[in-house]
Amino acid sequence: MRWEGNRQSDNVEDQRGAGGGGRVGLGRGGMGIGTIVIALVLGWVLGINPLTLLGVLSGGEAPTSQATTAPPPPAQDRLAQFVSTVLADTEDVWKQQFAQGGSRYQEPKLVLFRGGVRTACGAGQSAMGPFYCPADQKVYIDLDFYETLRVRLGAPGDFAQAYVIAHEVGHHVQHLLGITGQVEKARRGISQAQGNALSVRLELQADCFAGVWGHHAQKARQVLEQGDVEEAMNAAARIGDDALQRSSGGAVVPESFTHGTSAQRQRWFMTGLKTGSVQACDTFSARSI
DSSP states (O other): OOOTTSOOOSOEEEOTTSOOOSSOOOOTTSOOOOSHHHHHHHSGGGTOOHHHHHTTTTTOOOOOOOOOOOOOOOTTOHHHHHHHHHHHHHHHHHHHHHHHTTSOOOOOEEEEOSSEEEETTEEEEGGGOSEEETTTTEEEEOTTHHHIIIIISOOOSHHHHHHHHHHHHHHHHHHHTTHHHHHHHHHTTSOHHHHHHHHHHHHHHHHHHHHHHHHHHHHHHOOOOTTHHHHHHHHHHHTSHHHHHHHTTSOOOGGGOSSOOHHHHHHHHHHHHHHOOSGGGOTTTOSOO
16 A cells, blocks of 8 residues: 555544553443453454444444543554544545535544543453444554554455454444444344344445445555455454354354455445545445445
């Protein structure tokens, strides 16, 4: 991926030295996390929506957001530079897309943390993987996750890493469009299986939005290099619910899926990448996902 020398975002907060790590609980309405192993099974890495864990989509009350004065990451931190550049690229793409629709894009913040972090959605841990909190409109990531992505999940490559950021920014776009709120309301009073099915469509749409970013970034700045698309498709395959359940040694239980199968995640990412159309990402109206 061609990213060096491109603009970096000013919306990155470095909380890695804030001392937010350790054993932290979740806000009211969320699910408790015991060990790191359990968290890896329940967290984003193994297919459970972190918003469900944090209680946002399950109707839990989120604690009041606290203002932060975290500094930007140090200039010599290459990986932080990378995510700052990817975030800036998503800003450029979504500003244009919102402007074409007659509205203004509100840029999210991206928070770098280590171990644990307090958010307006509750307290999160690195083992949950990257996540988006709509209550404070921030994307949270422990950069050590990329080592997990490369080594444990077998999904190396800078465009695979960029796909992760673009997916979480896709959740921010959903929040701005009111989609997240509609799903939150729809989940109330329905069964767990029905709620999971809604989560799958929400996650697949975020995958599609990540593809929309890739389409327009390539069109405007030619960011893709040979093999980049394959990296993203491999990452999408590795984090499909069916693949993750198989790799964890358990049975594949479709009713428990919250992100979609490997094939579904690949298909919706490619839909966004090929069309560059937000309208093409309507997973909620699609008869088949």
